[in-house]
Amino acid sequence: MKALALFSLGLDSILATKIIKDSGISLEAIHFVSEFFPLTKKREELLSFFTKKLNVSLTIKDISRELIEIVKVPRYGYGKNLNPCIDCKILMFRKAKEFMKRINADFIVTGEVLNERPFTQRKGIFELIEKEAQLEKLILRPLSARLLKTTIVEEKKWIDREKLLSFKGKSRKPQIELAKKLEVYFYPQPSGGCLLTDPFYARRLKDLLKYTSDFTLDDIKLLKIGRHFRISNSAKLVIFRNEEEKKILKDFSCDNFIKFFSQKGDFFSLGIGKFRKEDINLSARIVAFYLKSNRIRIFDKREEDISVVPLAKQRLEEYRI
Numbered sequence: 001m002k003a004l005a006l007f008s009l010g011l012d013s014i015l016a017t018k019i020i021k022d023s024g025i026s027l028e029a030i031h032f033v034s035e036f037f038p039l040t041k042k043r044e045e046l047l048s049f050f051t052k053k054l055n056v057s058l059t060i061k062d063i064s065r066e067l068i069e070i071v072k073v074p075r076y077g078y079g080k081n082l083n084p085c086i087d088c089k090i091l092m093f094r095k096a097k098e099f100m101k102r103i104n105a106d107f108i109v110t111g112e113v114l115n116e117r118p119f120t121q122r123k124g125i126f127e128l129i130e131k132e133a134q135l136e137k138l139i140l141r142p143l144s145a146r147l148l149k150t151t152i153v154e155e156k157k158w159i160d161r162e163k164l165l166s167f168k169g170k171s172r173k174p175q176i177e178l179a180k181k182l183e184v185y186f187y188p189q190p191s192g193g194c195l196l197t198d199p200f201y202a203r204r205l206k207d208l209l210k211y212t213s214d215f216t217l218d219d220i221k222l223l224k225i226g227r228h229f230r231i232s233n234s235a236k237l238v239i240f241r242n243e244e245e246k247k248i249l250k251d252f253s254c255d256n257f258i259k260f261f262s263q264k265g266d267f268f269s270l271g272i273g274k275f276r277k278e279d280i281n282l283s284a285r286i287v288a289f290y291l292k293s294n295r296i297r298i299f300d301k302r303e304e305d306i307s308v309v310p311l312a313k314q315r316l317e318e319y320r321i
Helices: 011-022 041-054 064-072 085-102 123-132 173-181 199-211 217-222 243-251 277-291 313-318
Strands: 002-006 026-033 057-062 107-109 227-232 235-239 257-261 267-273 295-300 302-307
Touching (some): 011 026, 011 041, 011 107, 011 173, 026 041, 026 085, 085 107, 243 267
């Protein structure tokens, strides 16, 4: 027998993977990333550490492009912010099913706990996701298995159902106790991780969805940096906050843009979209506020110096995204 573990890096997925591994079943792990829950250097190091400790091979799969399309029009709606968690889960399980076939695995393992998360971890939602991903009876949730319908794993006696668990709810005490019993003494602390659940980021993404129908992956990446201002229906201004953001903005490529510089010629901010004369003037006034100058150099097909009155501080929030 062989299983594929959806390895999120949380304590639940570590325990679920270890339970199956210790039962003698061959196991591989897959970890999904996207622009909304990116693969940072720290995350990559932790993934490597834990999969080596568990002695399982790991595949990392980027689902950014597919998830962007889901975020635009999620079939099962959003959570509190702009997080289409149910649709996202279905996407992950569909991708896991494809990978499961590739490695000749017999079933999928996850660390999901019944009622731990009200939006996606309810019995009805578990069954919905399994149906949509065409994985009925092929998803084993070891931590809550005895509270759920039997899977093919239990029916075929690959694992004794009585040796599985019946955890439920938000309390982590049962998992912490189990971690001690299984000699798992180090594990990451729980954290959200998904930018779609962040109100600040979700506000920027809503703005992008509203005003830019043909946005790209680079537009999504840009939402994570700088100060953003909605200038008009067709124009947006992004001002960097540090040297790293400055480089990203300076190198950003798009069809319609305008660059704003200090009078000395130092790059300061990027305008994205189609700018009318009044849009350029308003953007220059915002840039002037941060530069503390009334002379701004712009590059819009040609270079030009303009004089403006810096926008008053109290008016900035009218345009900030």
